[in-house]
Amino acid sequence: METTISSPPFSPELQNHLTGRLLLASEIPFSPAIISDQIKHGYVSVTSGVKCVNGQYNCVRCGNQNSALFYTFPCKICNQDCTYCRACIMMGRVSECAKLYGWIGPDLKFAVPDKVMSWDGTLTSGQQTASDCVVEAVKRKGELLVWAVCGAGKTEVLFAGIEAGLLAGKRICMATPRTDVVLELSPRLKRAFPAIEVSSLYGGSEERSKASPLTVSTTHQLFRFSEAFDVVIIDEVDAFPYSIDDSLHYAVNKSKKPSATTIYLTATPSKQMQRSYRSGKLQAVTIPARYHHKPIPVPEMKWSGNWQKQYLQKKIPPVIASWVSERLQQKIPLLLFFPSIQVMEQVIPLFQTLSPKLETVHSQHPERKERVQALRNGEVPGLLTTTILERGVTIERLDVAVIGAEHEVFSESALVQIAGRVGRSFTYPTGTITFFHYGKSKAMVEAIYHIQMMNKEAWKRGLLDG
Amino acid sequence: MARCLFCVEEMKVVLTWRSLLLKKEAMTICERCEGKLKKLAGETCSICSRELDKNYRIEDLCLDCVRWEKDKKWSGYLSINISLFHYNEFLKDMIAKYKYRGDYALAEAFVPFLKDKLKDMNFDLVTFIPLSNERLMERGFNQAQALTDLLGLNTVELLTRLHTEKQSKKSREERISLPQVFQVTKPDLLKQKSILIVDDIYTTGSTLRHAAKALKTAGATEVSSITLAR
Numbered sequence: 001m002e003t004t005i006s007s008p009p010f011s012p013e014l015q016n017h018l019t020g021r022l023l024l025a026s027e028i029p030f031s032p033a034i035i036s037d038q039i040k041h042g043y044v045s046v047t048s049g050v051k052c053v054n055g056q057y058n059c060v061r062c063g064n065q066n067s068a069l070f071y072t073f074p075c076k077i078c079n080q081d082c083t084y085c086r087a088c089i090m091m092g093r094v095s096e097c098a099k100l101y102g103w104i105g106p107d108l109k110f111a112v113p114d115k116v117m118s119w120d121g122t123l124t125s126g127q128q129t130a131s132d133c134v135v136e137a138v139k140r141k142g143e144l145l146v147w148a149v150c151g152a153g154k155t156e157v158l159f160a161g162i163e164a165g166l167l168a169g170k171r172i173c174m175a176t177p178r179t180d181v182v183l184e185l186s187p188r189l190k191r192a193f194p195a196i197e198v199s200s201l202y203g204g205s206e207e208r209s210k211a212s213p214l215t216v217s218t219t220h221q222l223f224r225f226s227e228a229f230d231v232v233i234i235d236e237v238d239a240f241p242y243s244i245d246d247s248l249h250y251a252v253n254k255s256k257k258p259s260a261t262t263i264y265l266t267a268t269p270s271k272q273m274q275r276s277y278r279s280g281k282l283q284a285v286t287i288p289a290r291y292h293h294k295p296i297p298v299p300e301m302k303w304s305g306n307w308q309k310q311y312l313q314k315k316i317p318p319v320i321a322s323w324v325s326e327r328l329q330q331k332i333p334l335l336l337f338f339p340s341i342q343v344m345e346q347v348i349p350l351f352q353t354l355s356p357k358l359e360t361v362h363s364q365h366p367e368r369k370e371r372v373q374a375l376r377n378g379e380v381p382g383l384l385t386t387t388i389l390e391r392g393v394t395i396e397r398l399d400v401a402v403i404g405a406e407h408e409v410f411s412e413s414a415l416v417q418i419a420g421r422v423g424r425s426f427t428y429p430t431g432t433i434t435f436f437h438y439g440k441s442k443a444m445v446e447a448i449y450h451i452q453m454m455n456k457e458a459w460k461r462g463l464l465d466g
Numbered sequence: 467m468a469r470c471l472f473c474v475e476e477m478k479v480v481l482t483w484r485s486l487l488l489k490k491e492a493m494t495i496c497e498r499c500e501g502k503l504k505k506l507a508g509e510t511c512s513i514c515s516r517e518l519d520k521n522y523r524i525e526d527l528c529l530d531c532v533r534w535e536k537d538k539k540w541s542g543y544l545s546i547n548i549s550l551f552h553y554n555e556f557l558k559d560m561i562a563k564y565k566y567r568g569d570y571a572l573a574e575a576f577v578p579f580l581k582d583k584l585k586d587m588n589f590d591l592v593t594f595i596p597l598s599n600e601r602l603m604e605r606g607f608n609q610a611q612a613l614t615d616l617l618g619l620n621t622v623e624l625l626t627r628l629h630t631e632k633q634s635k636k637s638r639e640e641r642i643s644l645p646q647v648f649q650v651t652k653p654d655l656l657k658q659k660s661i662l663i664v665d666d667i668y669t670t671g672s673t674l675r676h677a678a679k680a681l682k683t684a685g686a687t688e689v690s691s692i693t694l695a696r
């Protein structure tokens with residue numbers, strides 16, 4: 001960093017802390033004297049956290065504009081009626097009198113060595129095509145959708161693009177709605193880019209204060225950033241809560257520089273995203289085949305009769321009972337998806353008459369991970385679960401059934417994700433996925449079509465073993 | 467459409483004959499959240515509202531209050547404390563969001579419950595436990611004062627803090643032995659008056675007893691208190 005003699009000194013520590021962020025004073029561990037000095041020299045910007053424009057309040061940090069989520073109170077800090085944002089209050093109160101500080105001084109430059117990547121694995125030809133598109137997108141700027149089937153191996157597809165970005169001095173962020181994914185990705189990226197500082201951000205993480213060339217973050221943590229990143233990669237862009245929370249979209253957009261590249265990564269893009277892709281508005285590349293070159297098992301639909309009524313009469317629909325019994329006999333691990341925790345809790349005693357070792361897993365279970373591990377180890381023959389396990393779970397030889405697949409919680413993308421649990425491993429690339437239903441839903445039909453289309457495209461592109 | 471002040475779920479606003487006849491306060495939190503607030507019930511200590519356990523009482527007092535009342539330095543200053551709810555995990559979260567995150571709006575969630583209790587209490591003047599200036603500047607409001615403000619009662623700032631040290635770091639003995647925690651600022655206002663103190667949590671009772679002692683010494687005839695949690 002060069003400074004000319006005439007320009008007043010800036011604090012490199014404060015520069016590092018504030019670059020690309022917008023923070024409350026309480027989030028800046030520097031003395032008020034240093035901060036006000038740097039403001040005076042024009043290195044630090046100051047803005048009100050909550051602004052009122054034409055009678056409408058808006059929160060600069062989270063983008064909230066819903067008047068029901070602002071509240072005005074007699075504030076002792078500014079000694080007047082002061083309006084604050086309730087939507088993002090868990091990150092510390094942003095109000096009319098609470099200022100947000102950002103860095104507008106000299107640019108922070110990261111020291112990047114000539115060689116940044118140590119990953120030397122090989123890509124399948126489907127992955128290679130996508131990887132080339134990612135590299136191009138990083139150089140070109142703009143948006144790219146990487147539509148990769150469950151089990152395609154999408155992380156490796158990013159490495160070449162990340163490498164190109166880092167070498168070009170870009171600041172890159174990989175964001176995901178799920179903390180689990182941050183925890184899983186962060187060590188993989190650290191291994192692939194050992195010479196680069198990788199910071200991981202999630203609720204409760206501690207690497208908060210370091211600016212680094214490569215960041216892995218939950219979408220939620222991006223609320224504290226502003227115009228920070230040259231490249232933002234959003235993994236599982238269709239996952240909860242990003243899929244339904246507009247403020248997270250605001251957070252991601254705010255964290256990007258105006259000229260940034262955005263890469264969306266998913267197996268199940270939203271309808272809207274699929275439409276923009278088909279109409280040519282959104283550039284996309286697909287990876288229709290899994291890394292093991294075998295087609296994705298196509299779900300089979302089976303009518304189970306009125307399952308709710310049968311459960312109330314303390315009976316498991318016979319087709320479902322025999323599906324479970326067969327697998328118990330052959331010692332094939334199984335997952336049964338239910339539409340709600342209530343239904344699942346109601347029926348578990350019935351299923352335990354088939355095997356007393358069957359257990360349940362749901363979002364509020366503290367031992368979620370342990371139970372999944374028990375299934376993997378063969379200590380438990382099967383688990384009853386809800387859509388909570390639709391993503392990220394890999395178990396060898398697994399067979400899956402959805403009970404009440406017509407229920408509205410099973411959207412097309414949920415069903416595709418659930419089907420994506422089957423046949424993931426190299427040694428066992430097949431398996432069965434069955435939708436038990438009491439009347440087919442549109443989502444079921446679309447999910448099956450979705451998987452068939454992907455398999456068809458994979459055949460056409462020669463990505464599957466003959 | 468109304469939303470729960472705490473969990474932000476949508477609420478159905480139901481006006482029943484019962485709610486109209488009883489003139490019940492309009493609730494600002496949903497039934498689910500209200501259900502997680504556990505009222506203090508059954509036999510309670512006649513001074514501090516603690517639910518009485520057969521191993522921890524002498525007649526109608528809990529052993530803590532027995533200990534306070536035996537001590538000449540403290541006996542008789544606090545006539546009665548009414549607390550609304552158990553300080554359970556849910557209320558802990560709610561109060562933490564209210565005072566540490568600074569979500570002033572949550573005061574509105576507590577007000578209907580306070581109003582309900584205050585109907586049966588007698589007092590001439592209302593005051594609240596003050597914060598140190600340092601805390602007040604950090605939080606922007608005093609969580610006890612916010613309650614009195616929204617209750618719309620005749621409230622007077624009667625007390626100031628003499629110490630700013632964090633109370634939670636001290637043992638019970640240390641807290642009790644502190645000579646003076648509060649100073650009375652407007653002694654002429656409270657002569658011959660019965661005073662109600664509002665605070666958020668009754669933990670050991672020492673804060674409220676310090677306040678009560680200061681107020682009575684300055685001329686108040688009686689001091690009672692009301693808190694959200696116990």
Ligand SMILES: [Zn+2]
Binds near residue numbers: 085087
């Ligand atoms: Zn906000």
Ligand SMILES: [Zn+2]
Binds near residue numbers: 080
């Ligand atoms: Zn203010």
Ligand SMILES: [Zn+2]
Binds near residue numbers: 474475497
């Ligand atoms: Zn609620």
Ligand SMILES: [Zn+2]
Binds near residue numbers: 516528532
């Ligand atoms: Zn007591």
